[in-house]
Ligand SMILES: NC(=O)c1ccc[n+]([C@@H]2O[C@H](COP(=O)([O-])OP(=O)(O)OC[C@H]3O[C@@H](n4cnc5c(N)ncnc54)[C@H](O)[C@@H]3O)[C@@H](O)[C@H]2O)c1
């Protein structure tokens with residue numbers, strides 16, 4: 001039974017779903033990195049929010065880990081390249097808390113417009129300072145969105161309902177989508193110059209880090225109010241403090257900080273500054289949503305192989321997964337066969353599908369071919385890290401889907417180009433279930449690729465099979481199955497034998513020296 005650790009506070013629905021789906025679960029929150037390192041080796045899955053930092057060190061200690069599930073959106077607390085390199089799938093729940101977070105941004109916008117936190121403090125202190133608090137109306141004001149994705153577009157919708165004018169800077173926002181959203185697509189400089197309120201809704205990346213830098217804050221309209229419910233690091237906090245102190249920025253509300261938990265900040269105590277402790281996603285509704293989603297996604301993956309919302313692997317629905325399973329087994333065997341036969345120096349691989357295979361999602365098939373192929377280089381390769389390994393090695397990967405009717409109802413062909421020229425193998429599924437090799441290097445040869453095998457290319461001459469049988473028999477090697485194909489009578493022949501124990505060392509040399517043998521190689525599946 002797979003085992004998952006929930007390491008951040010999560011709605012109890014998550015644990016309930018894991019158990020209902022046949023996944024064992026432990027909930028242990030608040031561990032230090034060292035403590036987490038000590039226990040992570042027991043788990044197949046790790047369910048987190050933003051507190052747990054899934055660093056390379058944690059991943060290195062996670063010897064059984066297959067999936068990290070983020071109950072939420074931002075995955076900047078997960079080292080995704082390190083997870084990919086280790087073959088660990090990283091998934092998030094990209095929509096579960098979007099409405100809640102958008103509402104928090106709107107709440108902070110209202111709080112800034114009417115200075116609600118300060119007015120509350122003063123009133124509860126018995127001061128009744130009616131003349132001190134003079135707010136601004138939102139109606140007809142311009143809201144500048146930096147980032148117009150899921151959350152940004154919900155904020156835009158709510159702001160339009162408040163009769164605000166919404167302008168958006170997002171390099172990936174198409175003009176059509178901007179029209180659909182009812183916003184004006186603008187440049188960053190235009191947004192900075194025109195917005196009365198600016199709200200940030202981008203991930204933290206190299207292109208967004210410090211997007212509200214000192215220089216950009218200086219370009220904003222005097223009296224602007226700024227809201228950040230996305231990620232700390234999007235705003236230069238020191239520069240924001242100076243802009244608040246000088247009165248250039250009339251107010252700023254931050255839910256997120258460069259350092260979290262933010263126990264100290266230059267901004268604390270600054271007039272016009274409002275803060276919340278990363279509460280964007282903290283509503284009952286959002287927490288139930290993300291807990292359910294993350295547990296369902298992780299359980300689907302661990303139990304059925306379904307992949308949803310993964311950031312480092314193509315999606316594979318729970319319905320597709322069982323259909324694809326035998327294809328992935330075939331694809332991995334074919335990849336492994338060409339990988340073992342080609343060795344180092346591969347430059348390109350092409351994965352072709354035809355017949356029933358052409359109706360399927362090809363990405364997982366290609367991933368499985370690459371996993372089989374890359375096993376030659378690494379024991380820890382799987383479908384997640386194989387594409388990254390392939391890229392690292394500069395392997396050119398091509399996918400081809402044929403509409404044509406072939407000899408088989410379904411076929412996968414894997415061709416590689418390397419130092420030894422091009423090689424191609426093909427396989428089908430018997431009874432839609434059992435993988436079977438059907439062709440090697442243009443020669444028809446049918447074989448089940450399993451266990452220890454011996455591959456031989458030889459001249460098709462009488463007496464060879466007898467000599468080979470005697471050689472193996474004398475060495476105590478039992479032959480399980482024997483598969484033969486030839487290019488033409490008397491020409492090049494290919495033999496694939498399954499053997500009960502591996503043919504290695506001197507015995508392999510003896511086989512290689514048998515008359516007529518051009519090549520012999522031990523294979524393992
Ligand atoms: N405070 C919270 O508790 C909380 C809750 C949920 C999400 N978030 C954060 O909110 C952010 C946005 O989430 P989302 O679901 O809307 O993400 P999303 O991926 O749907 O949208 C992000 C948008 O940012 C845009 N973008 C990327 N680079 C940009 C750049 N250089 N300049 C301008 N725009 C750029 C993208 O094109 C995209 O449209 C994420 O960082 C997420 O982690 C915070």
Ligand SMILES: O=C(O)[C@H](O)COP(=O)(O)O
Pocket residue numbers: 049050051071072073074075097278279280281282
């Ligand atoms: O990216 C997110 O989903 C938010 O930052 C929420 O983070 P949390 O789950 O720690 O509240």
